[in-house]
Amino acid sequence: MTGRVIVITSGKGGVGKTTTNANIGTALARAGNKVVMIDTDLGLRNLDLLLGLENRIVYTIVDVVEERCKLKQALVKDKKNPNLCLLAAAQTRDKTAVTEEQLKDICDKLKKDFDFILVDCPAGIEQGFQNAVAGASEAIVVTTPEMSAVRDADRIIGLLEAKEEIKSYRLLINRVRPNLIKSNDMMSVEDVVEILSAELIGIIPEDTGIITSTNKGEPIVNDDKSLAGMAYRNVAQRIMGEEVPFLNLEEETSVVAKVKKFFSNLIGKEK
Amino acid sequence: MDKGYIENGFIVDLTNTKKTSEIIYELSRILDMPESKEKHICLKLGSVDLSETELTSIKSLVEVMESQLAFISTSSATTLESATALDIKISEFTEQVEAPSFENKEEEPASEVSNALDNIFGDEAAPTPIKAESQEIHPVLQHDEIIAEQMVEDEIREQNNVEISAQKVEAESLPTLYLRKTIRSGQSISSDGNIVVIGDVNPGSEIIAKGDITVWGILGGIAHAGSDGNNYARIRALKLNPVQIRIGEVFARRPDTINLPYIQKSSEYVPEEAFTYKGSIVIRKIHEES
Numbered sequence: 001m002t003g004r005v006i007v008i009t010s011g012k013g014g015v016g017k018t019t020t021n022a023n024i025g026t027a028l029a030r031a032g033n034k035v036v037m038i039d040t041d042l043g044l045r046n047l048d049l050l051l052g053l054e055n056r057i058v059y060t061i062v063d064v065v066e067e068r069c070k071l072k073q074a075l076v077k078d079k080k081n082p083n084l085c086l087l088a089a090a091q092t093r094d095k096t097a098v099t100e101e102q103l104k105d106i107c108d109k110l111k112k113d114f115d116f117i118l119v120d121c122p123a124g125i126e127q128g129f130q131n132a133v134a135g136a137s138e139a140i141v142v143t144t145p146e147m148s149a150v151r152d153a154d155r156i157i158g159l160l161e162a163k164e165e166i167k168s169y170r171l172l173i174n175r176v177r178p179n180l181i182k183s184n185d186m187m188s189v190e191d192v193v194e195i196l197s198a199e200l201i202g203i204i205p206e207d208t209g210i211i212t213s214t215n216k217g218e219p220i221v222n223d224d225k226s227l228a229g230m231a232y233r234n235v236a237q238r239i240m241g242e243e244v245p246f247l248n249l250e251e252e253t254s255v256v257a258k259v260k261k262f263f264s265n266l267i268g269k270e271k
Numbered sequence: 272m273d274k275g276y277i278e279n280g281f282i283v284d285l286t287n288t289k290k291t292s293e294i295i296y297e298l299s300r301i302l303d304m305p306e307s308k309e310k311h312i313c314l315k316l317g318s319v320d321l322s323e324t325e326l327t328s329i330k331s332l333v334e335v336m337e338s339q340l341a342f343i344s345t346s347s348a349t350t351l352e353s354a355t356a357l358d359i360k361i362s363e364f365t366e367q368v369e370a371p372s373f374e375n376k377e378e379e380p381a382s383e384v385s386n387a388l389d390n391i392f393g394d395e396a397a398p399t400p401i402k403a404e405s406q407e408i409h410p411v412l413q414h415d416e417i418i419a420e421q422m423v424e425d426e427i428r429e430q431n432n433v434e435i436s437a438q439k440v441e442a443e444s445l446p447t448l449y450l451r452k453t454i455r456s457g458q459s460i461s462s463d464g465n466i467v468v469i470g471d472v473n474p475g476s477e478i479i480a481k482g483d484i485t486v487w488g489i490l491g492g493i494a495h496a497g498s499d500g501n502n503y504a505r506i507r508a509l510k511l512n513p514v515q516i517r518i519g520e521v522f523a524r525r526p527d528t529i530n531l532p533y534i535q536k537s538s539e540y541v542p543e544e545a546f547t548y549k550g551s552i553v554i555r556k557i558h559e560e561s
Contacts, residue, residue: 151456154473158455194536197453197471 007136011152013123016174022050027236029084033115041122045089052217062090100134107135139169145187170201202235280311302336303526311341320349445482523552
């Protein structure tokens with residue numbers, strides 16, 4: 001088995017890299033793939049929190065690198081899904097504790113046993129970013145429809161294009177608010193795609209459910225009613241090579257529109 | 272953008288604009304340049320319908336920028352009415368070039384007037400060799416002969432023509448770096464010759480060339496042409512939206528009044544060209560006729 005190593009990166013912080021990682025990983029595992037997530041955000045780890053696995057971490061990636069444990073021992077199994085594993089970051093160390101070669105080595109070893117290796121990249125373009133990208137052959141660039149995030153994504157894409165190992169990169173636009181786009185207060189998805197001239201892999205609507213799911217340590221893809229969850233499941237399917245149409249966010253979000261539609265259907269039936 | 276010089280003012284050619292917002296955008300861009308201060312401005316408005324309120328705001332925009340709205344020319348009846356109501360003069364040049372009055376017949380004469388205005392004020396003074404050449408074969412040349420002398424700064428034009436043609440040769444003799452990709456934030460391209468980019472130049476990037484810079488896309492970063500001090504280098508793009516632009520030793524930044532973070536792509540760009548004129552940078556649209 002040779003797994004695909006996908007790095008999830010953004011440049012700017014707070015756009016939802018870790019959330020995306022947790023959700024895509026969970027969705028891929030739910031679809032029957034063997035998935036391992038690597039948190040490379042040494043010193044500022046969060047991925048374990050989002051998955052609710054903090055209390056199960058014994059060994060971290062630094063322990064693996066410094067040969068205090070075997071790689072398999074450091075993999076934390078998910079609570080629900082046996083296909084899903086996490087290689088956690090060390091909270092007490094900084095980015096220099098792991099080198100690019102070491103991370104590449106870990107990715108190569110994991111490729112043999114897993115279908116997907118998702119690397120969670122720290123914000124910024126320094127050593128942490130260089131490490132995270134080292135072992136990957138594909139990238140997902142996360143951005144939000146804000147000028148600052150788009151600018152940073154542009155920078156990141158430039159850096160990714162310069163890396164020979166990165167064969168493809170795709171764009172995920174997070175925290176999209178269709179009603180703001182409608183009122184011209186937010187950049188539209190088309191604007192972002194045109195500015196960055198990159199292939200789109202997913203559009204995730206803003207969802208307050210993300211906050212509760214993060215606090216509970218339960219990825220939102222497990223919530224079948226959530227629109228953001230559905231969008232993440234679609235992204236996972238696109239990663240697996242299936243063609244899934246993008247969600248029509250405009251219809252789904254407005255409660256008023258839903259109620260109107262409901263009533264108009266009702267009246268239509270009576271007639 | 273055509274910017275022909277008249278005695279103590281100039282013409283702003285907005286005949287290609289279709290919306291009020293575009294007019295305000297272009298106008299504020301031109302008025303923001305230091306040389307535009309305290310001038311009489313002639314607005315060529317084309318077929319846009321402007322209400323009294325819109326025209327008032329355009330007038331006050333001009334006044335805020337320390338200039339005066341001398342007169343306007345338009346082919347729209349609505350704009351004409353608004354202008355009359357606001358006591359703004361309609362172009363006086365109609366009589367001088369003996370064009371038929373466009374108050375009776377609206378469409379055709381108006382374009383004749385604007386053609387005539389082009390001949391007198393627009394093309395003549397624009398310091399480009401290409402334009403100067405095209406003038407010689409222009410069918411309506413007789414108008415020039417009548418009024419050109421009093422209006423056009425001949426010396427400057429001649430001087431420019433000589434220098435520019437010398438410079439044009441220099442740009443052509445330089446090697447050209449041809450790039451077919453998007454230049455992204457953080458990337459820096461520099462060359463001892465000309466640079467041609469097929470793609471966008473995104474904000475946060477910079478392009479530095481000893482010769483000319485041509486971008487087949489949106490120029491949104493920093494562009495520096497003629498980096499070894501050649502003030503006659505040129506920067507061209509389908510849409511110029513640079514944060515900063517430098518030609519030789521002349522420098523210009525994007526005016527605060529139009530601090531657009533990004534430009535929406537459209538299929539209707541008119542290519543633009545930046546060059547130095549009288550020590551500052553001028554941007555004009557490259558129209559088909561030039």
